[in-house]
Amino acid sequence: xxxxxxxxxxxxxxxxxxxxxxxxxxxxxxxxxxxxxxxxxxxxxxxxxxxxxxxxxxxxxxxxxxxxxxxxxxxxxxxxxxxxxxxxxxxxxxxxxxxxxxxxxxxxxxxxxxxxxxxxxxxxxxxxxxxxxxxxxxxxxxxxxxxxxxxxxxxxxxxxxxxxxxxxxxxxxxxxxxxxxxxxxxxxxxxxxxxxxxxxxxxxxxxxxxxxxxxxxxxxxxxxxxxxxxxxxxxxxxxxxxxxxxxxxxxxxxxxxxxxxxxxxxxxxxxxxxxxxxxxxxxxxxxxxxxxxxxxxxx
Amino acid sequence: xxxxxxxxxxxxxxxxxxxxxxxxxxxxxxxxxxxxxxxxxxxxxxxxxxxxxxxxxxxxxxxxxxxxxxxxxxxxxxxxxxxxxxxxxxxxxxxxxxxxxxxxxxxxxxxxxxxxxxxxxxxxxxxxxxxxxxxxxxxxxxxxxxxxxxxxxxxxxxxxxxxxxxxxxxxxxxxxxxxxxxxxxxxxxxxxxxxxxxxxxxxxxxxxxxxx
Numbered sequence: 001x002x003x004x005x006x007x008x009x010x011x012x013x014x015x016x017x018x019x020x021x022x023x024x025x026x027x028x029x030x031x032x033x034x035x036x037x038x039x040x041x042x043x044x045x046x047x048x049x050x051x052x053x054x055x056x057x058x059x060x061x062x063x064x065x066x067x068x069x070x071x072x073x074x075x076x077x078x079x080x081x082x083x084x085x086x087x088x089x090x091x092x093x094x095x096x097x098x099x100x101x102x103x104x105x106x107x108x109x110x111x112x113x114x115x116x117x118x119x120x121x122x123x124x125x126x127x128x129x130x131x132x133x134x135x136x137x138x139x140x141x142x143x144x145x146x147x148x149x150x151x152x153x154x155x156x157x158x159x160x161x162x163x164x165x166x167x168x169x170x171x172x173x174x175x176x177x178x179x180x181x182x183x184x185x186x187x188x189x190x191x192x193x194x195x196x197x198x199x200x201x202x203x204x205x206x207x208x209x210x211x212x213x214x215x216x217x218x219x220x221x222x223x224x225x226x227x228x229x230x231x232x233x234x235x236x237x238x239x240x241x242x243x244x245x246x247x248x249x250x251x252x253x254x255x256x257x258x259x260x261x262x263x264x265x266x267x268x269x270x271x272x273x274x275x276x277x278x279x280x281x282x283x284x285x286x287x288x289x290x291x292x293x294x295x296x297x298x299x
Numbered sequence: 300x301x302x303x304x305x306x307x308x309x310x311x312x313x314x315x316x317x318x319x320x321x322x323x324x325x326x327x328x329x330x331x332x333x334x335x336x337x338x339x340x341x342x343x344x345x346x347x348x349x350x351x352x353x354x355x356x357x358x359x360x361x362x363x364x365x366x367x368x369x370x371x372x373x374x375x376x377x378x379x380x381x382x383x384x385x386x387x388x389x390x391x392x393x394x395x396x397x398x399x400x401x402x403x404x405x406x407x408x409x410x411x412x413x414x415x416x417x418x419x420x421x422x423x424x425x426x427x428x429x430x431x432x433x434x435x436x437x438x439x440x441x442x443x444x445x446x447x448x449x450x451x452x453x454x455x456x457x458x459x460x461x462x463x464x465x466x467x468x469x470x471x472x473x474x475x476x477x478x479x480x481x482x483x484x485x486x487x488x489x490x491x492x493x494x495x496x497x498x499x500x501x502x503x504x505x506x507x508x509x510x511x
Contacts, residue, residue, distance in 0.1 A: 018453075050510055055376060057507040072509055075379045082377075089374025091310050102306050106378040145377070 005067030007031045007153045007185030008052055012061030015047055022047045022209040024061055031152065032182035036196050037189040038284055039206035045189035046085070048206070049155045052187065053083045065153055079109055082146030084139065085157045092131040096124050096141055109149040118144045122170065136167040143171065147178060154178065156188035160195055172198050193281040205287045213287055217280070224283045225258035229270040239264055242286050254278070254286055300384040303375055307392055311362045315396055318354035319403050326350040348404040348426045355400020356433045359393035363440050366392075372509045386503035390496045393437035401430035428479050431488045435472050438495040439465060445502035452507045464498045 006028045014023035022044040029035050037045045050056040052063050054070045054077065063070040068077035090099050100119070104110045119126060122140040130138060139159060146154060154175070160168045176199060178184055190196065196203060196217060203220060205213040223240075232249040240257025251270075255261040258275065265273055278286075326347025333346075366389075375385055404426050412419075446461030468491045475491075478484030 050508075053376075055373065055509045072376065072382050072506075073504075075381060078377060078379065083373075085373065087370040087373065089370045089372065089377075091306070091371075092369050093310065093313075102302075103374075103378075105302050106375070106380075108379055145374075 005064070007033070007066060008187060009064045010048075010052070010061065011063075013048070013051055013058050013063060014060040015051060015056060015058045017047075020044070020209060022051075023058075025209075025211060027204065027211065027214075029153075029185050029187055031185050032179070033202060034179055034186040034188070034200050035202045035204060036200035037187065037204050037206055038193070038196070038288070039189070040288055043206040043288075044209040045206055046157050047209075049083070049085070049157050049187065049189060052153075053081055053155055054078070079149065080152050081155060082149070082151035082153070083155045083157075084142040084146045084159050088138075088142040088145065090130045090138075090141065090145075093129055095127050095129055096133075097126040099130060099141065100126075100144070103145055103148075107149040111148055111150065114150075115144055115148040118147060118174070121174065136163045139163060139171065140167070143174065147174075152184055154184060154186045154188070156186065158189055158191060160190065160192050168192075168195075175199060193284050196280050196284075203284075205284065207288055220280060220283055221277065223258050224254070224256050224278045224286070225261075226252070226254050226276045226278055226282075227258070227261060227265070227273065228252045229265055229273040231265075231268060231270045233268070236268065242289075256286075300380060300387060303380065303384075304388050304391060304395075307362075307366070307371075307388060308395055311358065311392070311396060314361060315355065315358045315399060318358040319351050319400060322350035322354035323347055323407065348408055348422060349429055351404040351407065352397065352400050352426070352429050352433045355397040355403075356393075356437045358400075359396040359437045360440050362392060362396065363389075363444060367444070367511055370511050372511065376509055382504050382506065382509065383500065385509075386500040389441050389503060390438070390499050393440055394434050394492075397430065397434045397437045401426065401434075404430070424480065428484075431485065432472065432476070432479075435468070435475075435488050435491045435495070438492050438499075439468055439472075441499040442468070442495045442502075445499050445506075448506060448508075449502050454505060454507070457502055457505055461498060461502050464494055468495050 008027070008029040010025045010027040012023070013025040014021065016022075020042065025048065037048060039045050047056060051058050052065065052070060054072050054074070057072060065077040066080050068074070068080065070077050091102065094102075096119070100115055104112055104115065122144065124137060124140055124144065125133065130141065133141070143159070156175070159175070160171055163171065172195060175186065179186055186199070188199075200217050202214065202216050204211050229251050230249050231251055234246070238244070238253060238255070239260040240255045241253050241261065242256055243254040245252045253261070262273070262275070326349075329346050372385055375388075405423070408422055408426060442461060442465050446458055446465055449458035449461055471487045471491050475484045475487035478487065
């Protein structure tokens, strides 16, 4: 394994289900990067993560983790991967302690010390059966299982979905601390867009199985603006506009290219121009809306 | 792999013990009823032992469903196990459970024989014969599961082969009942068990989706 290899590399990855096709996807994730996969239900986020984890075999293309080929029959790459999904395969009737004990004998590189520290940190009820635990505690157990064998690539499928704000903050804290050293890479799918500000360096927007935009978190908000203005004309074609509402001569637009739009408005003689910044959530919604045309890469 | 198989067996044990308990209870009740039937010879016969073996087979089906529901392959594939080893666990679990049920039935027979001072060896022979048959039936569970998975994953040829072997195995099992305790019967059972195991492993290894 070479550290110069990307943490994950997807090359022309393609997977077909009846009525849905993922990809072809080309994606690279460098060590030390946290990439959020953002997309509506059925966009292909979970399938992408499952392909990287080697749980799903793609029809075309392939995946590498730190230069190691990913396939269910190969085991070398698995040590580098920690996966938290919605279901994680635990023995539901067993206690947390017994599940952890089982995993300690199964997983190479498992550290009982680290497991104990994480379990203490999360306040996991060690003697409670998994099927009697809340969703938050099950997610915590999955995180303990995913982190304790020391993987360098974390795949997280909506890790904070359905968690209360306190647990969510705890989970994000641990993830943030894990990635602090700059060696770990994290790829996580999320619906909770507020998590993005806390954790993600980059965002990849998935729609209908394709990446419609990959951008840095900070670059994303740079050119997106909500602009309102007065212009007594109906037939205006503005550059970079993704949404346009008009009531008589009052216009409100959302632009992904604010400098160009504002320049054009000045030339058209628009009055009472007001510009406001947009939150990541608002921008994400606009990007993922059907029929919206965006460049493949913006950064 | 052995660690995982042992864990699966330990996880299944409460269900197996529950199933055996119910089987002994129901078998005992029926034996009691038969005892008082006018004209019956009063021998308890093979009922409790047969129920215990059936319980082992039923529990093996329950456990198979539960493993799928709990997505065990996700956990095991996070470790160093290969799909072939996972398939091995899948096909070895049912015979282990039925085997434990057969052992329990034999033990029950032994205790009864000691207590009553009457060891009816026919019952012991029947326990072995039925044990073999139900071992074969239990093996059909993983085979059917993998044939269904192949169909879902649009592996048409694999699904057809899986179902063809399944139907063939059912027919051979049915035919082997007419030769119970005889060499052709045992050969039929052996053929079913080996072919069902081999094809289930082959189908599992060819999976394109290990998420459940």
